[in-house]
Structure formats: structure tokens, C-alpha cells
Amino acid sequence: MPQPASLLTRAGPLIAARLVSGCITVVIPLVLARMMPQAEYGTYKLLFLVAATGAAILPCGVTQSLYFFVPRAKEPRVYFAQTLAFMLGAGAVGGLALWTSGPLLASVLSTPALAEHRLEFAAYTGLLVAALPLEVSLTSQGRTRLAAATYLASDALRAAALVLPALAGLGLHGMMRAMIGWAALRLVVACRFMLPENHGRLWDGRLFREQLAYALPFGTAILFAIPQQYAHQFIVAHAVGPALFAVYAVACFELPFVDLFYTPTGEVLMVRLGELDRAGRRGEGAAAFREAVDHLAVLILPPIAFIFAVAPAFITTMFGPRFSAAAPIFRVCLLVMPFGIWPLDATLRARGETRHILTTYLVKAVVCIPLAWLAVQRFGLMGGAASYVAAEILGRALLASRVPRSLSTPAQRARLRDLVPLAHLARTAAVSVALAAMGAGTLRLAVTFEAAVPGPLQRIVALAVASAVFGMGYLAHLVGSGVSLPGALRWVLGRRASKRPLAA
Secondary structure: OOOOOOHHHHOHHHHHHHHHHHHHHOHHHHHHHHHOOHHHHHHHHHHHHHHHHHHHHOOOOOOOOHHHHHHHOOOOHHHHHHHHHHHHHHHHHHHHHHHHOHHHHHHHOOOOHHHHOHHHHHHHHHHHHHOOHHHHHHHHOOOHHHHHHHHHHHHHHHHHHHHHHHHOOOHHHHHHHHHHHHHHHHHHHHHHHHOOOOOOOOOOHHHHHHHHHHHHHHHHHHHHHHHHHHHHHHHHHHHHOHHHHHHHHHHOOOOHHHHHHHHHHHHHHHHHHHHHHHOOOHHHHHHHHHHHHHHHHHHHHHHHHHHHHOHHHHHHHHHOHHHHHHHHHHHHHHOOHHHHHOOHHHHHHHOOOHHHHHHHHHHHHHHHHHHHHHHHHHHHHHHHHHHHHHHHHHHHHHHHOOHHHHOOOOOOOOOHHHHOOHHHHHHHHHHHHHHHHHHHHHHHHHHOOHHHOOHHHHHHHHHHHHHHHHHHHHHHHHHHHOOOHHHHHHHHOOOOOOOOOOOO
């Protein structure tokens, strides 16, 4: 009997698409941070921070519920139609709320320019929310290659919609209008894929109530989790205004390769756990979780350690010298990134543990929002970053406490130590530190040759050389670990992904 493909092999198309799209979208901060006045850049970051908050809260967990229901459903079309109808309504409500509250947001966040963009802002957010189920609907059906192609095309168009108006001198108004067009196009494509021309129900009241019963605890959890996750940024914006907030926003820059591996792996893990439940093989869920942790660590930890070691050069090269003060704060924020090796929320959602997620995020919000306020008032930007790290540690610990129970069966109890590949993690951590030290040492040596390079390339050369040296070591580490970018690069090159399951 042929062995099933491993989780990360199945996620290969999604990882590959995110790898390519990450290379495309990384130009956004490179261009905008240099072309826009610092205060306008801060306004832009704040606009999209509020939009991201709305896009996370308004779905109420309904979009993510597709990962639970579709793999188990005999007739998935009804779930797609119900989800799309709900998201259209949620987007309309969210857009109206943001339009009416624009002046209040501008005042509370100490950014008067927010009020000038409230109509564009509201339209963009409403359309963005309505189109959110697009890739989720494809991934939940196991159509990972089509989902990957959609991710790639969407992110490429998004980068163009942000960068081209800036290059043309159209300012933030031009950027917002282009983003409205991008979000509207996504909604059209979502309707096309989610409502194909075939027979089948579009609505079932009983199924929709079941979907809401599953989704609302998770959606309520997100209602607490997302504002808490971004609370430190909102509090800093209120305290310092758009120009200094721009520096803090740069310090909060999220390394795209973490999401590149974490999100598709979590999505595929949810689908895999659903398939195991349907096949009566629930006990194999613990092995799937352990496999995901092991290989996410191999992929994620070394680059995080390297970026931490060369943070000042990284920030200056990416965003320019005027943002150099963000480097020490950026290092603090980086301490959150290693948590990306633990697909905790995906595991709990796949096993229907949304009430525990709600309790976790409620506790986290109650503790950490006041902590962020006090930390910013007492320690400024550095306090905001430290409160963010403390909040993530608390949240992850509370989620992790429930995972062994969710992966247990009546016949086999999963223990926390059964889910953590300690020996592999220790080896990966040691290799990560060694590779980071090698890259940082190369950077110090390469700096001495910068003077020989003319013009604006001076700052790039040393970091590029250090990155190349680190990259060679990183690739050797991947080969030695048997990961080989879990089939993702092979997929990009058009080769058949390996069907050999990765070792646990």
C-alpha cells in the first residue's frame, strides 16, 4: 500500500507560491519606506493595520471553519455558498463601521490623515473581507496547486497596486484606490471558484447553524486575540504620532519566510487531521503534529537567528538609514518568531477545541492589553515590543496546555513530551546559532570592502555577502536534515514532489 505524502510535501505548492510571492512583495517596504515622507508612511502602515484588524475580526471564524467542515462533507458546495454570503454581509457591516468611525479613529490614533482616507479605507476593507474565503475554499478541498497559483497571482497584483501608484507620484490616495480594485477582483474570482455552475444547494439552515456553532467560539477568540496582538502598535501610535510610529512599524516588520512555512503547514495539518478522523485513524494525529514541529524548526529557526545577528545592517539596508533606530526594537520583536514552529491553533481548530482558544485569548487580552499600555508609558517603544513578546509567550503556553488532550484517543493518551522532538530541536537550535555566528562574522569582514563599491550599493554588498555565506550553510543543513524545502522548490521547477514521507 503506498505511503501517504507527508504534510510538508502536500503543502509544497502553497509553500512554493508563498516563497515566490514573498520575493515579489518584499519590494513593498523597500520602495515605500524610501519614497514616502516618514509621516505619510506611518499613516499608510496604520491604515493597513486597522484594515488587517478588521479583516481578522469580521469573519467571526466562519471562513476558517471550512477547514473543519469541507474535508468531512459529502456536499461541500453549500458550505461555500453560506460562507460567501456571510462574508459579503460582514464586509458591508465592517466597511460602514469604518466609514462612520473615521474621524474618531483619526483622533484616538493621533493621525489626522486617517479621516481623509475613510471612504477609500472603508471600501477596501469591506471588499477585502468579502473575498477572504478564496484560497481557504481551495485548500480545504485539497486543491493546493490551484490555491498556490491564486496566492501567487493575488500577491503579485497586490504588490503592483501598492508600488506603482507610489512610483507614479499618486500618493496614498492613488494607492488606496488601486487596492480597492485589487480587492474587488479577488471577490469576483472567489465567486467564480466557490459557486461553480452545477447543481447543489446554496443554503441549509441546519448546516449553517452547525457551522456557526463551530465558528463563533473561534471568531470570538479572534475578537480578543487580534486587538491584543496589535495593541502595542495602536498604543504606540496613540502615544507618539505617525512619524515616530513609522519607526516602530519598521521594528515590527514580520519576516515573510515564517508565514511562508507556518501558514500552509498549519492549513494542511488541519485538513490531514480531518481526514484521519474520517478514516478512523485519530491516533495518528500526534505523529502528524510532531512531524510538522520538527520540520518547521529546521526551516524557520536558522534564518531567524541570522537576521537577529545582523539586525542593524538588515534594517538599514531594507528601509534606509533614517530607520536605523528601529534595529534594537526589531531584535526584541524577533523573539516572537521562533513560536512559528508550533502549529497550536491549527491543531486545536482541527479538533474542534475552539472554546479553549476563546478562553486563552480572553485571558491573554485581559492580562496583556493593560501590560502594553503601562510598558509603553514607562519604557516607550522598547516597552511596547517587550509587552508584545510577553503576550505571545503567555498565549502559546495556554494553547500548548490543551494540545496533548486534543491529540489523545481513549486507547492512547498523548503526552506533551511525545509531541516535542527534543533531540532534533536541540540540534537545530545549535546549528542555527552556529550559522548565525558564521553569517555575522562574514558581515564584519565584508564591511571593510564596502568603500570599494560606488554609490547606493555600498550598504547592500556586505549584507549580501553575509547572506550568501549563511545561505550556503543553511542549504547544507536542510539537505543534511532530509527536508529539502519539503518539495516546494521541486514544485517550482516543475518536478514531481517526492512521495517518501519525511521521518518523524
